[in-house]
Amino acid sequence: MxxxxxxxxxxxxSAPDIHATANAVLTAEGLGRFDLARVRSFIGHGVPHLVDSMLAAHGISDPVRAERMTAHVISRYEDAVLLxxxxxxxxxxxxxxxxxxxxxxxxxxxxxxxxxxxxxxxxxxxxxxxxxxxxxxxxxxxxxxxxxxxxxxxxxxxxxxxxxxxxxxxxxxxxxxxxxxxxxxxxxxxxxxxxxxxxxxxxxxxxxxxxxx
Structure with a gap:
């Protein structure tokens, strides 16, 4: 089988690590952080969806910014294992x-x-x-x-x-x-x-x- x-x-x-990564990227963008439950609700559809969901929660629709943030999340992802x-x-x-x-x-x-x-x-x-x-x-x-x-x-x-x-x-x-x-x-x-x-x-x-x- x-x-x-x-x-x-x-x-x-992996939600604790994804949460920490997401908040680090939000902080770098000057945006407010989310609690663990909110970030967990964004998980499952891939990194672009995670980023789009975070931006939407801030009332932002900006494809260029979303692409930059997606790249930033991915650049941190391989080290996001400790939690x-x-x-x-x-x-x-x-x-x-x-x-x-x-x-x-x-x-x-x-x-x-x-x-x-x-x-x-x-x-x-x-x-x-x-x-x-x-x-x-x-x-x-x-x-x-x-x-x-x-x-x-x-x-x-x-x-x-x-x-x-x-x-x-x-x-x-x-x-x-x-x-x-x-x-x-x-x-x-x-x-x-x-x-x-x-x-x-x-x-x-x-x-x-x-x-x-």
């Missing part, structure tokens, strides 16, 4: 899945270099054959293209997607893949309102859900 994971809000709680943690039982679960013969990959809207940097920092990079980021040249999720491309590059065959959000639910549905929805991430709507094949709140429960596919 090919098991494809979202990253932020699924494998890792990020895997969710409980992630590492043990990845060990179990790999030992069971499942092939693992990451499909994220985060740029690939920062995604790989945080996985290296957390010693999770060794588990994944492929990490496809939001700067791959394909449309970002919820467009299904990156998820479909990950499965293609992994050689095709039975696959499942593991995510945490509205974006992930829409992506999996459009790609025609089962979604195992992690309920402790950055979702805004109720879990039951999103299309999914199973819900789980503890990664220790994930191997059994995948084995049942």
């Amino acid at each position: 090919i098991v494809v994971f979202d990253l932020d809000g699924t494998l890792i709680d 990020t943690r895997p969710y409980p039982n992630v590492t043990a679960t990845l060990d179990i899945l790999r030992e069971a013969g499942h092939r693992l990959a990451v499909c994220t809207n985060k740029p690939a270099a920062p995604a790989r940097a945080v996985l290296r920092h957390l010693a999770l990079d060794e588990y994944f054959e492929l990490v496809l980021g939001g700067d791959s040249g394909l449309p970002r999720k919820p467009d299904p293209a990156p998820l479909i491309e990950v499965v293609r590059q992994m050689g095709g065959g039975p696959a499942v997607y593991v995510g945490d959000s509205e974006v992930d639910a829409e992506t999996a549905e459009a790609a025609g893949l089962p979604l195992l929805l992690f309920t402790e991430g950055y979702r805004k709507a109720s879990a039951d309102s999103l299309p999914h094949d199973a819900l789980f709140s503890d990664f220790a429960d994930l191997p059994a859900l995948i084995a049942a596919r």
